[in-house]
Amino acid sequence: MKKLISTISIALLFALFGCNTATTETxxxxxxxxxxxxxxxxxxxxxxxxxxxxxxxxxRGWKLESKSPIVASLNANNxxxxxxxxxxxxxxxxxxxxxxxxxxxIVPLRLIDYLKKSMNxxxxxxxxx
Numbered sequence: 001m002k003k004l005i006s007t008i009s010i011a012l013l014f015a016l017f018g019c020n021t022a023t024t025e026t027x028x029x030x031x032x033x034x035x036x037x038x039x040x041x042x043x044x045x046x047x048x049x050x051x052x053x054x055x056x057x058x059x060r061g062w063k064l065e066s067k068s069p070i071v072a073s074l075n076a077n078n079x080x081x082x083x084x085x086x087x088x089x090x091x092x093x094x095x096x097x098x099x100x101x102x103x104x105x106i107v108p109l110r111l112i113d114y115l116k117k118s119m120n121x122x123x124x125x126x127x128x129x
Contacts, residue, residue: 030107036097049087056118
C-alpha cells in the first residue's frame with residue numbers, strides 16, 4: 001500500500017511540474033512569435049467586464065496606471081509584467097507587450113489565467129446578488 005501511495009504521489013508531482021513547464025515554454029514561444037495579445041470570451045457586457053478587470057487587477061496586486069484604457073503593471077516574483085486590457089461585449093483582450101520574466105521576454109499566461117479566474121468570480125458574484 002505504501003508503495004502504491006508513493007507511486008501515485010510521484011506521478012502527481014510529475015504531472016504538476018510537467019504542466020508548469022509546458023505553460024512556461026508556451027509563454028516564451030508566444031513572446032518569440034510576438035503574439036502578445038490573448039483574447040478570451042466571457043458572458044457579460046463591456047461595462048461589467050471592465051469593472052471585473054479592475055477588481056481582478058486590484059485583488060492580484062497589479063499597479064493600475066490608467067483606467068481608460070485599462071493599463072497596469074506588476075513587479076513581483078521575478079516578473080516585470082505589463083498589461084493593457086480591452087473589453088467589448090462578451091470578450092476581453094489582454095495585451096502583455098513588454099512583459100518579462102527574469103529579464104526574458106514572455107507572454108505571462110499564468111498571470112492572465114489568474115486575472116481571468118478573478119474576473120469570473122467577480123462576474124458570478126454579481127449575477128447571484
